Amino acid sequence: MSARLLIEAAGPGVTIQDEGRFGHSRYGVTPAGPMDLGAYLVATRAAGADSAIEVSLGGMTLRAEGATLCVAVAGGDFDIRLEGRPMPPACLLPLADGARLVLRAGASGAWCYVAVGGTLDLAPTLGSRATHARSGLGPKPLAAGDALMLAEAAEPPLEPLALAAPWLAASGAPIRVLLGPQEDYFTPEEIEAFLNARWRIGARSDRMAYRLEGPAIRHRRGHDIVSDGVAMGAIQIPGDGAPLALMADRQPTGGYPKIATVIGADLGRLAQLRPGEDLSFRAVEWDEAVAARRAYFAALEAGGTREPLGAEMTTESLLAENLVGGVVNARD
Amino acid sequence: MDDETPRFLDCGESALSVEFGDSVDPAVNARVLALDERLRAAPPAGLRETTPTYRALFLRYEPLEISRAALIAAIEGLIAPLDADARALQPAARWTIPCCYDPEFAEDIGEAAALLGQTAQSLAQLHAGADYRAYMYGFAPGWCYLGGLPQALAIPRRATPRGPTPQGGALIGGALSLIAANPMPTGWYVVGRTPERMFALKRDPPFLVAPGDAVRFEPIDAETFLSLDARALAGETVARRETLL
Numbered sequence: 001m002s003a004r005l006l007i008e009a010a011g012p013g014v015t016i017q018d019e020g021r022f023g024h025s026r027y028g029v030t031p032a033g034p035m036d037l038g039a040y041l042v043a044t045r046a047a048g049a050d051s052a053i054e055v056s057l058g059g060m061t062l063r064a065e066g067a068t069l070c071v072a073v074a075g076g077d078f079d080i081r082l083e084g085r086p087m088p089p090a091c092l093l094p095l096a097d098g099a100r101l102v103l104r105a106g107a108s109g110a111w112c113y114v115a116v117g118g119t120l121d122l123a124p125t126l127g128s129r130a131t132h133a134r135s136g137l138g139p140k141p142l143a144a145g146d147a148l149m150l151a152e153a154a155e156p157p158l159e160p161l162a163l164a165a166p167w168l169a170a171s172g173a174p175i176r177v178l179l180g181p182q183e184d185y186f187t188p189e190e191i192e193a194f195l196n197a198r199w200r201i202g203a204r205s206d207r208m209a210y211r212l213e214g215p216a217i218r219h220r221r222g223h224d225i226v227s228d229g230v231a232m233g234a235i236q237i238p239g240d241g242a243p244l245a246l247m248a249d250r251q252p253t254g255g256y257p258k259i260a261t262v263i264g265a266d267l268g269r270l271a272q273l274r275p276g277e278d279l280s281f282r283a284v285e286w287d288e289a290v291a292a293r294r295a296y297f298a299a300l301e302a303g304g305t306r307e308p309l310g311a312e313m314t315t316e317s318l319l320a321e322n323l324v325g326g327v328v329n330a331r332d
Numbered sequence: 333m334d335d336e337t338p339r340f341l342d343c344g345e346s347a348l349s350v351e352f353g354d355s356v357d358p359a360v361n362a363r364v365l366a367l368d369e370r371l372r373a374a375p376p377a378g379l380r381e382t383t384p385t386y387r388a389l390f391l392r393y394e395p396l397e398i399s400r401a402a403l404i405a406a407i408e409g410l411i412a413p414l415d416a417d418a419r420a421l422q423p424a425a426r427w428t429i430p431c432c433y434d435p436e437f438a439e440d441i442g443e444a445a446a447l448l449g450q451t452a453q454s455l456a457q458l459h460a461g462a463d464y465r466a467y468m469y470g471f472a473p474g475w476c477y478l479g480g481l482p483q484a485l486a487i488p489r490r491a492t493p494r495g496p497t498p499q500g501g502a503l504i505g506g507a508l509s510l511i512a513a514n515p516m517p518t519g520w521y522v523v524g525r526t527p528e529r530m531f532a533l534k535r536d537p538p539f540l541v542a543p544g545d546a547v548r549f550e551p552i553d554a555e556t557f558l559s560l561d562a563r564a565l566a567g568e569t570v571a572r573r574e575t576l577l
Contacts, residue, residue: 025383028469181341229390231343253470261344289345
């Protein structure tokens with residue numbers, strides 16, 4: 001019998017993502033892709049998958065059918081239960097035929113990736129399986145009753161294993177940005193105000209943009225620019241002065257000045273903030289941003305350590321021991 | 333800004349905007365497209381994707397493979413003098429796109445005509461009589477922005493967006509026209525509708541008009557719209573392409 005993954009429950013905004021739909025931005029196509037690329041890569045590499053389910057704060061329940069599946073989970077600090085047993089927030093596990101995996105919003109984090117070893121039987125559109133709901137490209141957002149067929153199921157591990165998840169070390173460090181591309185639309189005082197402010201993630205934030213609540217940022221010379229390209233993490237200041245951090249589902253071009261752009265190494269940390277949580281920004285130079293990028297991807301490469309779970313291990317004890325230890329190792 | 337030298341603006345550490353100007357201008361756009369073509373013909377290692385817009389070329393790159401300085405040096409080696417870039421002003425192709433201006437297909441034509449001191453008929457004639465340049469795509473897949481709108485049809489965009497556009501809506505807003513590939517709310521005015529699919533996943537190629545191409549609208553009546561729409565639905569390309577270069 002062929003292997004399937006049954007979605008028994010899914011909150012809003014649970015989608016399939018791969019690294020993104022690249023190569024068509026010149027025709028107005030949004031790349032989409034994961035909100036937290038690092039966590040996505042950990043999950044997909046651990047499971048041997050070419051795409052993952054991106055789980056929102058709404059959570060998800062799924063069940064294996066037809067085979068024991070190799071499943072990896074990584075992302076925010078979600079509450080994860082395998083047949084009722086708590087799992088660490090980043091783990092690689094065998095999901096036995098008929099067994100149920102439940103993911104719910106946990107202590108922190110906004111997105112979590114579930115990767116299934118093998119190939120999901122989903123036809124790519126424009127070369128990608130990433131869902132971009134707004135333009136209708138890629139699979140529809142997942143809903144209760146959906147079934148994902150697995151073309152080739154990978155070999156599952158014999159028992160659940162904890163994965164190193166260095167990003168889970170709680171960090172209130174400022175989100176690093178490079179100024180620009182349109183910092184010249186703002187006075188030095190307004191740029192200072194932007195960098196010194198304490199911001200809060202607004203309630204109407206989603207895969208397209210995170211709204212930043214705080215002081216209004218005023219433009220020096222008008223708020224309309226001739227539209228140009230938009231990077232993920234660009235912080236756009238529209239006419240009302242309330243910044244928008246443009247995320248994975250952003251439009252490929254935009255017509256408001258962008259005061260700064262979040263560096264690649266901190267995009268996942270920004271993405272994992274929930275509505276109502278606070279943040280601040282710190283400006284860095286290109287060299288520092290690239291050094292941080294190099295360290296970030298190196299830590300992900302090195303982060304493939306897998307630890308068996310002790311019999312009495314709880315999520316809490318894992319966080320206190322294995323995972324925090326993993327963080328120190330990854331950083332050193 | 334020096335006319336010859338573009339500005340290089342960081343968009344984070346893995347994207348760069350090469351800005352040739354700050355206006356919607358065919359000569360500026362020609363320089364963007366000329367650089368885009370040269371980069372695509374011989375992409376430096378580490379360059380991932382280029383996105384041409386009105387006045388800048390957006391580059392996505394991997395800074396762990398190519399430094400910002402090396403990328404800029406490679407670009408500077410490809411930027412030709414203005415007169416050479418001006419060749420890119422000449423469109424490679426001209427598209428004739430059928431467009432129905434009957435009010436049932438042009439939901440806002442009466443409203444826009446009243447605001448512009450035109451009649452629906454004179455607005456349609458002006459819109460269909462102009463030569464457009466496809467500057468860029470943006471907003472959503474297949475949304476193609478066109479320069480060359482007659483001055484008499486320049487119209488401020490709505491303060492509050494209208495409901496979703498029809499598929500294939502021909503829109504006007506500001507000093508531009510736009511073909512809206514799929515239904516979306518917009519602040520622009522719908523003055524016509526083409527049966528052509530600006531974006532069709534099952535067709536090869538999925539997108540028809542290339543940035544820099546010339547575009548004209550050919551007025552059609554409602555009956556012709558319906559018959560062309562049926563053919564376009566079946567996968568046929570009902571716009572006509574003429575190679576110019």
